[in-house]
Amino acid sequence: MIRVVLPAHLKTLAHVTGEVRVEVAGPPTQREVLDALETAYPMLRGTIRDRRSGQRRAFVRFYACERDLSHEPPDAPLPEEVVAGREPFIVLGAMAGG
């Protein structure tokens, strides 16, 4: 199981409070995790990745193990600590004012 931390707005949207856990079919990658997340919580479709292009939305970032994974290829393996469930995969909104 992959642990995923969502930003506050997306937790509200998905009607969850804490971390969520998703199971992925193949080797855990960003794409696999986000696909599983959107299958479990369809209301999140389009909020993290653009619905047409599949690209990460500009002001969304992916962190894990104190690293910024936002620019990693979507099919790159996730860190072993995330795969083992010892660290969460963090989705967050970039700092922005207003």
Place this chain on the structure above:
Amino acid sequence: MSAVRVLVGTRKGAFTLTSDGRRGDWTVDGPHFGGWEIYHLTGSPVDPDRLYASQSGGWFGQLIQRSDDGGRSWTTAGNDFAYAGDVGEHLWFDGTPRPWEFKRIWHLEPSRHDPDTLYAGAEDAALFVSTDGGQKWSELSALRQHPSGGAWQPGAGGMCLHTIILDPANRDRIFVAISAAGAFRSDDGGASWLPINKGLRSGEIPDTDSEVGHCVHRLAQHPSRPDTLFMQKHWDVMRSDDAGGSWREVSGNLPSDFGFPIAVHAHEPETIYVVPITSDSMHYPPEGRLRVYRSRTGGEHWEPLTEGLPQSHCYVNVLRDAMAVDTLDPCGIYFGTTGGQVYHSADGGDSWAPIVRDLPAVLSVEVQVLP
């Protein structure tokens, strides 16, 4: 006694304001979707408990929310707004071609006949329709693919389709308006479109009476006179009596004919309301005095309505979707400001009072009369 529910979309959430038909004591509920931009919150004319909200934000994009119980609970509807066919290009601010790109939904217009059918006006300008309560959307692409489409350019607020009027007398007729392309009409349910901008003159474009390129801010229509349309253009208040076939200016004695919303009295089709704003470079009322102007003659002759509105040091704006009228008698008028006030008049505009003063900047106001 009937009740009134005002639906308010703001920069940081949605609010509902309710009262009995006397419209004296109000209950404020919200925010719903706190922190999100709610460009529009509206209800079905055939099922007032069916509400739709356009929820968007810079981080997480566009969502559509639906309520079946008058806003007590909400479910997320569909947000797959895909431009049909070859996406094509329009003109960017600098005159270079740029592919159409979906940004947000500005306006939702529920059908007059079916609570599951609604239209959505998008930025970049396009018209979408759903027939299943907002789950699936398809583009009425003939509008965007009109031969003039490649020449459309955004206004300062983006190239947005912000006004949708579903004709009450002719189910096949739809009017839309786009900043800064102009007004368009379909007589076949959206299968084909005609620019309806004859008579408009805009000093901001090189050919001032061009077929397209006009920054139309808002259209309004009275249901008893579907061929009469009123328009608040960037500058100029305009009127058409032939379903947009031709327009004439009716700005008359307004202190400024720049503004955003325009509305028609529910029972008097020649009584119209605008909120004059100083200019396109100064988005606040002339002289810092917030005045609604009313014409009882369908334009040309206007009177300022000031009782209960701030007449000094007021520098708010009233956006294009932020004015509405109810169908009670006397007719109620409502508008919201970028300063977060929602004002109402229960006497056709003679006097005004704030319902609430300190909301986030108001983007849209709609009103429902409930049994």
